[in-house]
Amino acid sequence: MNVKHVNAICRATETILESHFGIKVTPLKPSAGNSPIPSNHVSVILGINGQLNGQIICSFSEHTAKAIVGVMMGGIEIEKLDDLSWSAVQEFGNWVAGTTATELSKEECIIDVTPPIVNEGISKYHSSKTFITIPLDTRIGPIEVHISVTE
Amino acid sequence: MNVKHVNAICRATETILESHFGIKVTPLKPSAGNSPIPSNHVSVILGINGQLNGQIICSFSEHTAKAIVGVMMGGIEIEKLDDLSWSAVQEFGNWVAGTTATELSKEECIIDVTPPIVNEGISKYHSSKTFITIPLDTRIGPIEVHISVTE
Numbered sequence: 001m002n003v004k005h006v007n008a009i010c011r012a013t014e015t016i017l018e019s020h021f022g023i024k025v026t027p028l029k030p031s032a033g034n035s036p037i038p039s040n041h042v043s044v045i046l047g048i049n050g051q052l053n054g055q056i057i058c059s060f061s062e063h064t065a066k067a068i069v070g071v072m073m074g075g076i077e078i079e080k081l082d083d084l085s086w087s088a089v090q091e092f093g094n095w096v097a098g099t100t101a102t103e104l105s106k107e108e109c110i111i112d113v114t115p116p117i118v119n120e121g122i123s124k125y126h127s128s129k130t131f132i133t134i135p136l137d138t139r140i141g142p143i144e145v146h147i148s149v150t151e
Numbered sequence: 152m153n154v155k156h157v158n159a160i161c162r163a164t165e166t167i168l169e170s171h172f173g174i175k176v177t178p179l180k181p182s183a184g185n186s187p188i189p190s191n192h193v194s195v196i197l198g199i200n201g202q203l204n205g206q207i208i209c210s211f212s213e214h215t216a217k218a219i220v221g222v223m224m225g226g227i228e229i230e231k232l233d234d235l236s237w238s239a240v241q242e243f244g245n246w247v248a249g250t251t252a253t254e255l256s257k258e259e260c261i262i263d264v265t266p267p268i269v270n271e272g273i274s275k276y277h278s279s280k281t282f283i284t285i286p287l288d289t290r291i292g293p294i295e296v297h298i299s300v301t302e
């Protein structure tokens with residue numbers, strides 16, 4: 001994977017959290033491998049086609065999902081993730097998708113991103129392709145960005 | 152969703168199972184809705200971009216996954232889904248992806264399909280977009296094809 005592309009994808013999620021949510025993000029040490037990716041209770045899956053092909057998966061805890069939805073709904077406290085909340089998590093994915101396409105276009109890389117789909121539950125993602133995982137530390141809990149794209 | 156596209160996508164999975172696996176497929180009554188989609192223990196996610204955008208998710212039980220892998224490996228019995236098996240399930244997804252693109256091109260619909268990713272575990276997929284679910288009855292167990300694509 002091209003480090004410029006990985007950085008651009010990662011920058012997209014950071015930008016959303018910092019500029020839209022006002023949440024400071026500290027990227028921690030990335031890791032790479034072929035081990036299964038834990039879904040971490042809530043995961044947003046984006047499919048990438050175009051000059052790159054693959055997936056971006058953002059995963060976080062139920063607690064962090066509630067915090068994201070709460071901020072999106074104007075600062076309210078979310079007690080339970082209902083249908084409206086899941087729709088907001090999907091919309092968060094849409095923001096990440098749009099910003100990812102923009103950040104990659106700055107690197108002269110044109111992609112299409114699928115509408116996001118949100119997975120709820122404890123599960124694992126298997127792929128024979130390498131994933132790079134970038135953990136983001138935030139005050140609403142850790143958010144992991146898993147990236148697997150090939151040219 | 153255009154019924155021609157849904158039929159083409161569904162035909163792709165049927166074709167793979169019948170011609171590559173020699174497994175007779177009986178499509179059961181489709182359903183449509185916005186309810187969460189159960190992952191059914193093993194699910195293969197394909198992202199679609201191009202003239203259509205969305206996802207195809209094929210879900211089945213662990214038992215059916217073992218049977219699919221067993222057939223792919225030349226008719227052996229699979230006791231446990233190990234790394235090699237997950238890679239075979241992903242390859243099954245690749246076959247479905249390729250055949251889906253071919254079947255849709257016959258309807259003059261050109262798409263790109265992401266490399267498949269395989270989810271293991273009991274989880275649910277949330278989307279505000281409508282999914283059409285086509286249950287396929289086979290001797291190796293039920294396989295559900297969930298389709299959500301928009302033009």
